[in-house]
Amino acid sequence: MINYPxxxxxxxxxxxxxxxxxxxxxxxxxxxxxxxxxxxxxTKNVAIIYKKPTPIKVVKITNTGLKxxxxxEAYYERPSTTDYNGIYRQKYIDFEAxxxxxxxxxxxxxxxxxxxxxxxxxxAMGGISFLIVSFRAxxxxxxxxxxxxxxYNHTTRRSIPYEVIKKEGxxxxxxxxxxxxxxxxxxxxxxxxx
Amino acid sequence: MINYPxxxxxxxxxxxxxxxxxxxxxxxxxxxxxxxxxxxxxTKNVAIIYKKPTPIKVVKITNTGLKxxxxxEAYYERPSTTDYNGIYRQKYIDFEAxxxxxxxxxxxxxxxxxxxxxxxxxxAMGGISFLIVSFRAxxxxxxxxxxxxxxYNHTTRRSIPYEVIKKEGxxxxxxxxxxxxxxxxxxxxxxxxx
Numbered sequence: 001m002i003n004y005p006x007x008x009x010x011x012x013x014x015x016x017x018x019x020x021x022x023x024x025x026x027x028x029x030x031x032x033x034x035x036x037x038x039x040x041x042x043t044k045n046v047a048i049i050y051k052k053p054t055p056i057k058v059v060k061i062t063n064t065g066l067k068x069x070x071x072x073e074a075y076y077e078r079p080s081t082t083d084y085n086g087i088y089r090q091k092y093i094d095f096e097a098x099x100x101x102x103x104x105x106x107x108x109x110x111x112x113x114x115x116x117x118x119x120x121x122x123x124a125m126g127g128i129s130f131l132i133v134s135f136r137a138x139x140x141x142x143x144x145x146x147x148x149x150x151x152y153n154h155t156t157r158r159s160i161p162y163e164v165i166k167k168e169g170x171x172x173x174x175x176x177x178x179x180x181x182x183x184x185x186x187x188x189x190x191x192x193x194x
Numbered sequence: 195m196i197n198y199p200x201x202x203x204x205x206x207x208x209x210x211x212x213x214x215x216x217x218x219x220x221x222x223x224x225x226x227x228x229x230x231x232x233x234x235x236x237t238k239n240v241a242i243i244y245k246k247p248t249p250i251k252v253v254k255i256t257n258t259g260l261k262x263x264x265x266x267e268a269y270y271e272r273p274s275t276t277d278y279n280g281i282y283r284q285k286y287i288d289f290e291a292x293x294x295x296x297x298x299x300x301x302x303x304x305x306x307x308x309x310x311x312x313x314x315x316x317x318a319m320g321g322i323s324f325l326i327v328s329f330r331a332x333x334x335x336x337x338x339x340x341x342x343x344x345x346y347n348h349t350t351r352r353s354i355p356y357e358v359i360k361k362e363g364x365x366x367x368x369x370x371x372x373x374x375x376x377x378x379x380x381x382x383x384x385x386x387x388x
Contacts, residue, residue: 048315050275055247056265071250074265081244085279087286090320094281121242126284 030099030134030141033179034084040178047183049086049093055079081118082129088183089191092127094119095143099134105159106133108152116153119146128190132172132182133165142169143185224293224328224335227373228278234372241377243280243287249273275312276323282377283385286321288313289337293328299353300327302346310347313340322384326366326376327359336363337379 031051041047060073082096096115100106108116111131122129129146144160148168152160170185225245235241254267276290290309294300302310305325316323323340338354342362346354364379 045315045319048312048319048321053247053249053273056250056252056268058250058268068270071268071270072266074250074252074268076262076265079247087288087316087319087321090286092281092284092286118242121239122281125239125242125281127242127281 030180031083031097034097034132034182037178037180037182038084038086041183047086047088047093049084049088051084052079052081078112080114082115088128088186091190092122092125093186094122094127094129095132097132097134099136101136103135103137103162105157105161106135106165108149108158108160111149113153116146116149120150123147128186130186130189132180133169135162135165139174141172141174141180141182142166143172143182143189144169145189224374225277225291228291228326228376231372231374231376232278232280235377241280241282241287243278243282245278246273246275272306274308276309282322282380285384286316286319287380288316288321288323289326291326291328293330295330297329297331297356299351299355300329300359302343302352302354305343307347310340310343314344317341322380324380324383326374327363329356329359333368335366335368335374335376336360337366337376337383338363339383 035051038047038049038051041049055077056074057077058071058074060071061069062072064070082094084097085092085094087093096111096119098106098110100110119129119131123146130143131146131149132141132143134141142165144165145168148164149160152158152164170189172185173181175181229245232241232243232245235243249271250268251271252265252268254265255263256266258264276288278291279286279288281287290305290313292300292304294304313323313325317340324337325340325343326335326337328335336359338359339362342358343354346352346358364383366379367375369375
């Protein structure tokens, strides 16, 4: 194994692009929990929600003699929308999942402006759209409606204070079967008294 | 350029996996038309519908000294759901797009059984789900509700006769601005007399 000048080893273990930013694999663990929760929701016929594949720009495919070629040059692309979408209680549902180690606020620098715009547009169209944010330090997960996210996107700091999320968001129950039972929070935020 | 035993050249031009099956690039042209139609729908605030990225299994990333690595080994994966989804008239919408050169029927061998099951489940959940099929020979495009697709999935031939599609489906208007104006057909099939 060769050490490159910047200390990164060649052919290192494959990491999700989101884990490149110093959050190690924490982001993946949170996403994995959401993914397994979605599997259970699908199995129980509660909702059909999937994570969208990460977009990858393929530059070169090398023939292998097999039916399908091997991709030998490709790059991660910036997603044009959000992580998850699907159908729940006959509604279109769309959300972005993020985790932070910060204890006082959720810094929005790790959401692209066009993703927030996407959430706002979904809301305006009559869909359910929100951010699901995990505060790692407190082991707390909240959903926060796109309207609140949009509001704080226009502040100079581009961060949402923890207290705002606690007050305006809905705490997501976490369990052993459904790890991140966010549809309970969705029920409370979007379907109460209906 | 080296000719390999099976006649395929190494490092050939990148093709979408769907074009590997002998349909040449016809499938892409049809998809491109849908994609540009969706762009216009989004711009006009009519609907927010995107093609999902093609899932790719990344095996190896090589460090380039840049922030993001280069993917040097990866393979196309079988999609778990359908090509397109989004929101239209407050409804969740989900569909698969296919083109055929066949003149008498649409052969379903190029749709996976789990994709048809996905369409059926979306329909059962109250979403709008259909197949959009292009008969290349006639330059005709139809949308066909998931219920009809499901029905013909259980026949031994696994194909839907052209006459059935013509009768049960809705012809999609094609134009110069909106190339495949399928939401007009969706209006007729799902929103008439409401």
